[in-house]
Amino acid sequence: MLLLVILLPLAGFLVLGLFGRRFKEPLPGVLASALVFLSFLLVGALLASGGARFVLEDWLPGIPFALLLDPLSGYMALVVTGIGFLIHVYAIGYMHGDEGYARFFAYFNFFIAMMLTLVLADSYPVMFVGWEGVGLASFLLIGFWYTDWKNAKSARKAFITNRIGDLGFLLGMALLYSLFGTLQISELKEAVEGSLVLPGGLALAGLLLFVGAVGKSAQLPLMVWLPDAMAGPTPVSALIHAATMVTAGVYLLARSSFLYANLPDVSYWIAVVGLLTALYGALSAFGQWDIKRIVAYSTISQLGYMFLAAGVGAYWVALFHVMTHAFYKALLFLASGSVIHALGGEQDVRKMGGLKKHLPRTHLHGLVGALSLAGFPLFAGFWSKDAILAATLSYPFGGVGFYLAGLFVAFLTAAYAMRWYALVFLGEFRGQGHPHEAPPVMTVPNDVLALGAVFAGFLALPKPLWNLIEPFLAPALAHLEAHEPAPLVEWGLLLLSAAVALVGLYLGYLFFRDYFKKKVPAWYRAFEQAALEGFYADWLYNTFLVNPAKELAFGLGLADRGLDRAYVYAGGGVGLLGRILAGLQTGYLRFYAALILAFAALFVLWGVVR
């Protein structure tokens, strides 16, 4: 039964990939959505019946193909299939009339199948299969409109950057295998708890797995691919590069929490990397003019928050944020998609503005998404972000420094969320034409997502109110004792972060409300320019890594061509020798006889003289 969860979307991929071109337009989309929904129901049913397990012995020598549905993987699978289903439905409308309609949904189903493999895997090699599979799906979908050179380049960039992380994952697996002789997660869990044979090796393995997570989740320093990944169609950005695939890194950390709970040093670095990424993403978001790139940088920033939570040891909080983030980030992307759709492909926020009037429904979605992202009190993003900030204080690997920096990023988050909202929806319309609202097939999924973006946070509230997620996930995660602050302190911190979010929103509103009419200070312009370039990370990589590597490849190519030429010439030399020797073949019998005699005589002479 558990295998069926993966096989359903995989079947959709095969059917649509092979015969999709014969289907009439809405059919591929409907079929793909229905299969994902079936998967969703199946996961829900299996989870309600207490989990499931599937083992195929001897998949690889000594490594079984093991799938496991426990609370952690079930939770993640529900997010993947649930949000995935809504985005599938949205894409039915968004991809309307596209030449590659069926191909799009084939890839989408393939992605869901691979993501479920990743999530449900109970051994690292199986997870790696899914890990690479989602990478491939991401590559195919970023470059979906592959006739445009830029999109193809972005797809390649994403794939190659991910390779670096994947290498870390692979090495980490190899190290774990050599340390413990197994890669099955449930067995590793016991092995690690048993005895620390080689703490250094264990730490290195954890670090290498973390490198894998860094690549997939676009953390510093491998974050450069995510903004460019927005070249794909908007539902792709929503599904893969916001809600699900990029959270695979967080999921990997949570899955491996039994490892990281024993590695305070590695955890510390995870938190630091997460925090820096959160800061980097938030600052970069201020300079972007592309409506989707703003949201993309905010994704990087929010992923940084999740890593921060996982780093301080609050694994359930990281997963809580994964879920709320999936709701509001998918919503933000799909609202962006509706805006782009309404404006006929325009993505530059400088040519938007005032869309509140024209797109009332989408405006509502954008507002809810932005407020949830900003951490507006009582919205989903507020609760999960506050849980992260509180966790930096209460969990063993945390610290006050993390808290303060996190709070500052929360302020920035609120400000750029407001910037996005204000530039798109407030003020005067700065573009041309007459925008029109999206069809219901696109707005209804957004309604559902908006509900989630508002209410999903109520699943886990601070003490003494109810918390459903922590006890639900607890059996699958490593347990770290948090020293609970007094409820009064906790609620005080809650008020503080609410105040920070509100101040950020208000200042953002003041600053960006009539941004194009007023005079902007020069230092802000300079900052904006730097942020637009992502603080020159791309430039840095191009100068120091990419271009030297390209030059090297070019040089090696020349050397290779030289080598080829040498071989060709060597072949020509043999031909020349042949031509010279062919001169001996006069065709005169008597000449041959003379040669035979002469050499026979020489031979005999040699024998005599010697």
Next chain:
Amino acid sequence: MNFFYLLVSAALFALGAYGVLARRSAILVLMSVELMLNAANLALVVFARAWGSLEAQAVALLLIALAAAEVAVGLALVVAIYRTRETTLVDDLSELKG
């Protein structure tokens, strides 16, 4: 005594070799080859006499049979060539020039 026989053999061989090189008619070339073959045969018999061995003499008998077969094939070829080309001059048969 054997030495003189060997000298005769060597002379025969040299005559044959000269014939192969100098003659143009295929039949004469063939005859010269025959001469060389018999020179070798003579040498074989001389050595057999010198060593007092019968085996080499048996080989000499075999060689005579072989020479007969060779002549048969060779002459057949010459006849075939003459029928198609109206000539038996070996210098005219130089199609295999490289």
